[in-house]
Amino acid sequence: MKPSDLPPDFSVDTLIAEANRCVACGLCLPHCPTYRITLSEADSPRGRIALMSGVASHRIPMNARFVLHIDRCLTCRACEAVCPNHVSYGKLVDGTRAMISSSYPDLLKEGAVTRKSWFRRWMENEILAKSGRLDALRPLLRFYQKTGLQKAIRKSGLLGKTKLAVLERQLPPVGMPCTLRGKGGVANTWQAVYPSIGNPRGEVGLFLGCVARLTDVETLNSAIFVLNHLGYTVHVPPTQTCCGALHQHGGDRQAAVQLAQQNTRAFEGPGLDLHAIISTASGCGVQLTEYPLCNASETPEYQILQSLHAEEEAGNFSAKVMDISAFLAKAEGWDNIKPEPLPHKIVVHEPCTLRNVLRGSAHSYTLLARVPGAEVAPLAGNDQCCGAAGTYFLDQPEMARGLLRDKITALDASGAHYLATSNVGCAMHIASALRETGSEIEVLHPVTLLARQMGMAS
Incomplete structure (x- = not known):
């Protein structure tokens, strides 16, 4: 893939202008999960921005190594949260991935990317994007779980070590x-x-x-x-x-x-x-x-x-x-709400999107504080990603497993009865690992725990 082959609908000038706002101060490096694992400049926000700018300005080729370093990014945007110059890293990496996607046929020929399976493409375009079809899956999945078929499939190892097996293990x-x-x-x-x-x-x-x-x-x-x-x-x-x-x-x-x-x-x-x-x-x-x-x-x-x-x-x-x-x-109406006491420890996981972009981590603690008797504390290592990151755990399994191990280690040492998290992907990723270790820690959303204490049957 030659730099001159950039797709016409991608704004090279915009990318270069935003990339040039990075002053390469390095304050983002200790906050980047991939850099902390590989210690490679190319797997840091500063390094990736330099690579993006290099490709966009035709100084370096768009090749397999470039794609690898971009793919390794979790898009956790921790770098944005600490950037003194407010570089829009999320916009940069999304734009770069659009550039890679537009150049996919040429990159495929050169072996710089691997072809997505037909099943993966079908799931993304014909199931996840079609709400009616998702609802149609509900009775099928419930049948799969309630008849014992799920247990039989898991015990048989029929799915092997495929990505489908990873997805199935996460299914609650x-x-x-x-x-x-x-x-x-x-x-x-x-x-x-x-x-x-x-x-x-x-x-x-x-x-x-x-x-x-x-x-x-x-x-x-x-x-x-x-x-x-x-x-x-x-x-x-x-x-x-x-x-x-x-x-x-x-x-x-x-x-x-x-x-x-x-x-x-x-x-x-x-x-x-x-x-x-x-x-x-x-x-x-x-x-x-x-x-x-x-x-x-x-x-x-x-x-x-x-x-x-x-x-x-x-x-x-x-x-x-x-x-x-x-x-x-911030809602009104709490004066007449009397949640039942819960004498257990709750540790709070702060998803990257909530912590780094929405800047709303504190609200989970405020909500859980309404439960009498509960001991609420942050999960150690909340400043680092759990490794779920959308489909990252499928595409970069080794990196994702390393990040997940850190979370499980922190949970094992927490003494908690519950883990409260505000993102479904993180919840499924962490809960799957806890089930495999035999842990009795329950993973749930803060609002779910509050609703239970308000009298909602689980």
Whole structure:
């Protein structure tokens, strides 16, 4: 791949200008998970920025080594949080991955990348991006788990050491969406509206996500339960879809923009006047708040969206997005809520997206402090990524396992009964490892633990 072969829809000038804002001070190095493991400058934010700038300015080729160092990045954005010059590293790495994706055929010929399996491409484009198909999987997965088939498959080792086996090991019990204001019934999908209980305080929307609507149902149900009891009517637009983070971080900017369009329309439909759009997964929350940024003005997709006033719509949508813990920390209606005591230790894991981008880690502690008798403490090493990072644990398994081991070691030493985390990917990644070690620590979302103590049946 020659530098002159950069795709025409990629703004080289924009990338170089942003990369030039890096003053190479090195303050980011100790905060970068990959640099701490490899001690290679090329696996640090400073080094990667130099590589990106080199490729964009035709000084170095886009080859296998370049792709490897970009792929090793977790996009945890810890570097952004400490950068004195506020370099938009997330924007840089996403743009670079779009560049790599656009150049994929040539890179494939040169052996610089490996071809994605047809199953992986099908899952990303035809399942995760199609909410109706995800809901259709629910009864199949529940059958798989409840009939003992899951235990038999795991015991047989039929899946071997494939990526599918890694995914299957992370699969938690698949729950059912709540009905009747969060109690007393179940259905295969969520109601469009869950009316408030008691004194009405406002109307909010709930973003379901893609994977979470199968693997994190209890958290979504808990969010509805708590919000309803505080007096908020919860709207769950049926046409919402995947947030698009997986696609954007994978270099498929066009798909990310299309998903952003669909979600914007879903939550700003007729009759909806929402005070906030609530996200229970910090990874999704970041993507939703950055919808205006994913519509890069240099791309043809943006020109189409601009004609539909998408920039303004995306801005209005993103301004309403709030993490569930941040919203509940400021919400009214707590005077009449009396959670049951919980005399156990809870350690709090702070997902990278919540800590480094949303800057909302403190809200989880505020929420859990409402549980009488609970001892709440941060998990040691919260400044480092757990290794999940979307599909990173599949694509960079060795690096991901090393980061995960650090979390399990910290948990083993914590003496905790619960681990509270605000991102579904982190929860599944850590919980899977805990199950393998036989640990009895339960991994759950802060709002789930609070909902249980408020009387919601698990």
